[in-house]
Every structure is written in structure tokens, then in C-alpha cells.
Amino acid sequence: MRAATLLFTALLAGVAATPVAAQQQPAPAALPGEGAEDARLKALFHASDEASLKRNPLMALFRGDLRYADQLGSYYTDAYVAAEKAAVEADLAALRTIDRSRLTTVNQIAYDVFAADQQRALKGFAPAILEVSKYLPIDHFTGFQSFYPDFASGQGAAPFKTVADYDNNLKRNAQYAETYDRVIGLFRQGMQRKIVQPKLVVTNMIGQFDNLIAQGVEGSVFYAPVTKFPDGISAADQARLKAAYARQVRDVILPAHQKIRDFLATEYLPAARDSVGTSALPGGAALYAYAIESNTTLPLTADYVHDLGLAEVKRILTEMEAQKAKVGFTGTLQEFFTHLRTDKRFQPESADALRAGYEAIGKRVDARIGEQFSLIPKAPLEIRPVPAYREKTDAAGSYSQGTPDGSRPGIFYFNAYDLPTRYTWGMETLYLHEGAPGHHFQISLAQENAALPAFMRFGGNTAYVEGWALYAETLHDELGVAVEPYQRMGGLNDEMLRAMRLVVDSGLHAKGWSREKAIDYMVTNSPMSKTDAIAEVERYIAMPGQALSYKIGQLTILKAKAKAKATLGAKFDPRGFHAAVLDTGALPMPVLEKKIDDWVAGVK
Structure with a gap:
């Protein structure tokens, strides 16, 4: 672990x-x-x-x-x-x-x-798991460098309201810098045991540290909190804190980043492996089996996951053919994918245009949301671009939770990196997934429910969290979005992405697929850009099994919904069903299925 x-x-x-x-x-x-x-x-x-x-x-x-x-x-x-x-x-x-x-x-x-x-x-x-995973302490998705800079920037979750908040952040930052000595030590032990990260993961981490180093001192995200102070902090304290933050960035944080960057580039990268799957590691099969269960909450085999993914890909391709026919495109599906990727009318003009587009989508969804949901979170939803330092390796969209009392909003981050590939036909479904009623509803409603124990309010499992968000995409008709064929293609493209993840993740980690084979498979079976396919595949390589959770969770919720509708008939109320799914936080799939069965019995 x-x-x-x-x-x-x-x-x-x-x-x-x-x-x-x-x-x-x-x-x-x-x-x-x-x-x-x-x-x-x-x-x-x-x-x-x-x-x-x-x-x-x-x-x-x-x-x-x-x-x-x-x-x-x-x-x-x-x-x-x-x-x-x-x-x-x-x-x-x-x-x-x-x-x-x-x-x-x-x-x-x-x-x-x-x-x-x-x-x-x-x-x-278990020793078989721990003796592999402990020597792979960070990657470009789960390392501290992937979230802590934003956390400590004054724009993240760390508070900056009092002098004590600023001083506490200095103490945390010093400890953050110290973690990289421990990370280097674990990496060196892994090198001795031939348990190392893939070269591409190492290269991506080097790029992340290069970006942080290039910010310098006063341009550093770690210096940003002292560029603006709240009311109530005296001029003397402001001067002291500015000097302390500049000194820490210059003498502590930048040297720590430089040290691990140089270690990764000069020592670790030459020892890193060319293979990309866990199967190439000692005990890799056991590690991947654990990754599947820990991410899906179900004891599924890699073969089952792979075959399920192939079946879903086949089904979605058939629906894509139908949308192609609706817009009157007469070429092949592959040619239609190329049309979607290259036609300039699908390319946003600017990051501001993307933001305005997402805000308009949000208003349309808000107008219909009460038809499907009786539970609405208190926390508002804000739309922001991904911070520049992490946009190259971030997904097209992501979500950061707010506070239960609504004092800090939930944030839907959209990615404007490589702007011509942020196709407008994917916007509506992405909003449903990352914003409302996807992550924003599920996460906010859980943490706002003070009757739940803390581990259910604030914890969770990815099969539920991501499965709900992918299920939210299926409510496009009910919420009045993704109705136009090109937008529906965007929805199918997003669903295809999650289906392909079953195939590609298991292919990479259990069937010996190469990075290039995985990228080609994703580009061949969807209109996604090669830029996005590369980012996706490199994410699966870094985080085995995590990508499986989306589709497994969605299919579990859809199966429970179909069963409830068949049993209740005219008594089925989507608002009641959605409340039953959401009102006790993120549940393991077997627990969720039992809960919905009990809800159906109560309604009946």
C-alpha cells in the first residue's frame, strides 16, 4: 500500500x-x-x-x-x-x-x-501487495506534487484567513519538502529490488517538477498566498510573511524540487522499466487483482473485466453509427471521427468561450433538475479553468469539493490545454459528470448529511463515486441536454471512453499491451484526440485499476434502476430512487444493491 x-x-x-x-x-x-x-x-x-x-x-x-x-x-x-x-x-x-x-x-x-x-x-x-507498492511511492497522478502545490496556493483547501493560517502553511511546506528525501529513499530501495516505475511515468514526473521549478520564487504557486492578504493582517505581519515565504521557496522548496527532479532524471530514469503494466513487476498479478477489487469493490477477474469492456465497446459503436446517420454523414465511422476531431466549428475559440459555454449548460440543467431530484446540495457550483502548472497532465474536466455549509463552493475545473482538442461536442456530458448532477451532487449531499458517520460523509470508493458520475451522464434526455446528435455523440464518446478503459486497463496490466497499442485502440474506437488518448493511457499506467471503477459502478446503478422500475412499474419515482442512491454516502456495490432492493420493497 x-x-x-x-x-x-x-x-x-x-x-x-x-x-x-x-x-x-x-x-x-x-x-x-x-x-x-x-x-x-x-x-x-x-x-x-x-x-x-x-x-x-x-x-x-x-x-x-x-x-x-x-x-x-x-x-x-x-x-x-x-x-x-x-x-x-x-x-x-x-x-x-x-x-x-x-x-x-x-x-x-x-x-x-x-x-x-x-x-x-x-x-x-498483505506482504505480497505491500512489498511491491511501497517501492512505487509516487507517480504523476498520486504524488504530492500533483495536488499539494494547489492545496497550499491560497486558492485550494488550505485556509489563509489569519496569521496563524499563514504560519501553519509555512510549517506544512517545510514538511512537504522533507517528504521527497523519503520518496527518494523508497525509490532507491525499489531499484535494488527491480521494482521501478515505467519510464514514461518518470518522464511525466520530471516534467511536473520542471514546471514547478520554472516558476521561480515570486512566481511560485507556493509564494502566491502572500501576494494577497485578507483584511485584519497588519502591515508588519505582511512584511514578515512575505520575507518568510520568499525565503522558504528559495531555500527549501525549490531545492527540494530540484533534488528529486535531478534524482529522477539522472539515477531513476535509467533504471526505470520500458514495460508499462503491473504484470511486469514481481507479484504483479496479485497487485492487479487487488487493484481491481479495491477500485470496483467487487472480486472481478481481469478476463471478466476485459470481456465486459469489449461487449460495451461493440454496443456503443452501434449507437454511434445511428448518430452518424442522423447528421447525414455518409462516410465510415472512422471518417466521422476524423470529421469530429478536425472540423473547426467544434473547436472552442478561447478558454473564456469554454467557461461561458459550461455556464450556459449549467443553467439549462438547473431548470430541469427538480424533475429528477428531491435532494439538492446546499453548496454552490463554480466553474474554473485548470491551473496552468498541471493542465498538461490533467483530464478534460475534474471536480473539487466545497464545504457542507456552502461557504466554499464546489468547483468544476475545465481544461483549456491544447484548445483545438477541447471539442464543444463533449461539453454537455462533461458537465453532467463533473458538475450537476454528477460529482457535485454526490459528494456535496454526502458531506452535508450530518446524520452519517464521518467515514461515510467524507470517504468513499471510486466505483460509487465515479459510477454515479457516469450514471449522471445517462440522464441527458431527462435534463434536456445532449439531445442534438453531435452533443449525443459527445455523450457516447464519453461513455465509450469508460468502456474502453475496461479493455485498455486490463490489457495493459494483465494482457501485455503496450502503450502504443492502448493509444491506437482508443483513437480507433472513438473520436477522442490522440492528445487525450495519451493522457488517458498514461493515467491507467500510473494508477492500475482506478479506471475500471467508472463503468462497473455505472452498470451496477443502471442494473438496480432497471430492476426497481420493473418491480414498481407506475410507482417508480426517479426522485425517490436517486434519493435512495445518494442519501447515505458512497456505498460499496454489494451494499448499494441491497439498499435499493430494500427501498423497492418499502415502496411496494
Whole structure:
């Protein structure tokens, strides 16, 4: 298990909350109908969460909890890994002492989620898994360099309201710089064991550090917080902080970035592997099997995933042919893909035009959203471009969570890098996925539900989180978007992307596919640009199994919906169904299926 995997998984799942007082928070109060076993369960959840926040200070800070705001965490150390494993084992032992049958219905769901999450986490500490993953501490997606600079920039989750906030950030930044010595140490141990990252992953990381180094001192994202101060900070403090931030960037952060950049370029890159799949690593098959289960919450085989993907690709190609016919295009589907990629009418004029387009889409969706949803998040949704330092390796769109009280908005980031490839026919579906009712609804509604234990409000699994967002794309007709054939092609292209991920991810990590074969497969079976295909494939190489979660989660939700509609007939209400899916946070797929079955029985 990578040292920072828990942190990064939490960030992907949308960790955030309102600021809380700087002392231990009381356990949640009992709700009507709860008994002694419910109280014991909630006490366990509370104690587990409190201990986890202390071990993972950044997770606390993303939730607005300032108790450990001057700390980063002991990531990339044996002590951190041992503490995480011991916590999982202790939590499972405590859970087994609680009588599930005496819990309320909601707490039985919470019991099941906690058990499933902890059991999956424990598998990640198995020697066969840990002795490979620990020597691959960072890549260009899950390394601290991929999110921490934005976090500490004054535009991210770190607070900059008081002098203490600024001083705490200086302390965290110093610890951030120190992590790279530990990362280098783990990489060197991996070199001795022939457990190394692919060359392309290393090259991408070098590029990231080059971008950060090129910012210099006063242009650095780490200096940015002192370029603008809130009211209430004195001129003397401002002068002190400006000097301290400049000194830290110059003497601490830039040297740390330069050190790891030079290590990666001169020592690690020559030792890195030409292969790209986990199958090339010692114990790679076991590592990929764990990656599949940890990301889908289901014990699926690589062969099953691959075959499912092939079947979905075939189905979507047939629907694409139908859209091609609707617009009167008489060439082949491949020629239609080329038309979509090259016709200038599908290329946005500017980043501002992209932003205006997404804002217009949002207004159209908002006008219809009440027809499908009775639960609407309090947090507003803001649309922003991806920060320049990470746009080259970022996806076309992404989401960053807001706060439960709505004081910080959720943010839909769109990517304007290589502008001619940000095709306008993909905008409507991307908004449904990253914005409303996709990630913004799911993540916000979970963290705004104070009745849930913290691990359900702020945690999650990618099969649910990404499966919901992909399911949200299927609501295009109901929400009045992606109706025009070219926009529908954009929707099919996005769905095709997730179907191809099943094929390509399993191909790369279990069937010996090369990077080039994976890129060619994606360009051949969709209108996506080669730029996007390269970014996607290199993401799958860096994060085995994560890309499988989207389609597996979506198909699970669609299957549950079809079953509910068939059973309830005229009694089926999409608002009730969506509330049942969303009102208890991100559930493992087996737990979600059981919950929907119970909801159907209650309605019937």
C-alpha cells in the first residue's frame, strides 16, 4: 500500500467539511429509535475517525478541521504504514463485538460499509501487495506534487484567513519538502529490488517538477498566498510573511524540487522499466487483482473485466453509427471521427468561450433538475479553468469539493490545454459528470448529511463515486441536454471512453499491451484526440485499476434502476430512487444493491 494512498483516495472521493473547533469533537448524539448497540457503533466510528485524522492531518484540514493544521503527516514511512494497518485490524476487531441485528436500518448500512471498507483496506497490507507498492511511492497522478502545490496556493483547501493560517502553511511546506528525501529513499530501495516505475511515468514526473521549478520564487504557486492578504493582517505581519515565504521557496522548496527532479532524471530514469503494466513487476498479478477489487469493490477477474469492456465497446459503436446517420454523414465511422476531431466549428475559440459555454449548460440543467431530484446540495457550483502548472497532465474536466455549509463552493475545473482538442461536442456530458448532477451532487449531499458517520460523509470508493458520475451522464434526455446528435455523440464518446478503459486497463496490466497499442485502440474506437488518448493511457499506467471503477459502478446503478422500475412499474419515482442512491454516502456495490432492493420493497 502506498504511503499516501489513503490520503489521495480520500481527496478523490471528495473530502471536505466545515471548520471545527480545535479540540476533540464529541461523538454524535443518539437519534430517535437508536439503542445501546447503535451507540457503541457510533462511538467506534467516532474513535476511528478521530484517530485517522490525527494520523492524516491533511485529511483533517481538507475537512476544515484545524487541530493539526501545522502538520503534514508521516507519509512514506514504515511507521505510517504500520499505524494504518494496526488501526484497520483494531477497528475490525471492535466491529465484530457489535450485534448488527440490534442496529437501526441506517446503522446496519453503516456497519456493512465500514466492514467492507476495512476488509478491503486490510488486503492492501498483505506482504505480497505491500512489498511491491511501497517501492512505487509516487507517480504523476498520486504524488504530492500533483495536488499539494494547489492545496497550499491560497486558492485550494488550505485556509489563509489569519496569521496563524499563514504560519501553519509555512510549517506544512517545510514538511512537504522533507517528504521527497523519503520518496527518494523508497525509490532507491525499489531499484535494488527491480521494482521501478515505467519510464514514461518518470518522464511525466520530471516534467511536473520542471514546471514547478520554472516558476521561480515570486512566481511560485507556493509564494502566491502572500501576494494577497485578507483584511485584519497588519502591515508588519505582511512584511514578515512575505520575507518568510520568499525565503522558504528559495531555500527549501525549490531545492527540494530540484533534488528529486535531478534524482529522477539522472539515477531513476535509467533504471526505470520500458514495460508499462503491473504484470511486469514481481507479484504483479496479485497487485492487479487487488487493484481491481479495491477500485470496483467487487472480486472481478481481469478476463471478466476485459470481456465486459469489449461487449460495451461493440454496443456503443452501434449507437454511434445511428448518430452518424442522423447528421447525414455518409462516410465510415472512422471518417466521422476524423470529421469530429478536425472540423473547426467544434473547436472552442478561447478558454473564456469554454467557461461561458459550461455556464450556459449549467443553467439549462438547473431548470430541469427538480424533475429528477428531491435532494439538492446546499453548496454552490463554480466553474474554473485548470491551473496552468498541471493542465498538461490533467483530464478534460475534474471536480473539487466545497464545504457542507456552502461557504466554499464546489468547483468544476475545465481544461483549456491544447484548445483545438477541447471539442464543444463533449461539453454537455462533461458537465453532467463533473458538475450537476454528477460529482457535485454526490459528494456535496454526502458531506452535508450530518446524520452519517464521518467515514461515510467524507470517504468513499471510486466505483460509487465515479459510477454515479457516469450514471449522471445517462440522464441527458431527462435534463434536456445532449439531445442534438453531435452533443449525443459527445455523450457516447464519453461513455465509450469508460468502456474502453475496461479493455485498455486490463490489457495493459494483465494482457501485455503496450502503450502504443492502448493509444491506437482508443483513437480507433472513438473520436477522442490522440492528445487525450495519451493522457488517458498514461493515467491507467500510473494508477492500475482506478479506471475500471467508472463503468462497473455505472452498470451496477443502471442494473438496480432497471430492476426497481420493473418491480414498481407506475410507482417508480426517479426522485425517490436517486434519493435512495445518494442519501447515505458512497456505498460499496454489494451494499448499494441491497439498499435499493430494500427501498423497492418499502415502496411496494
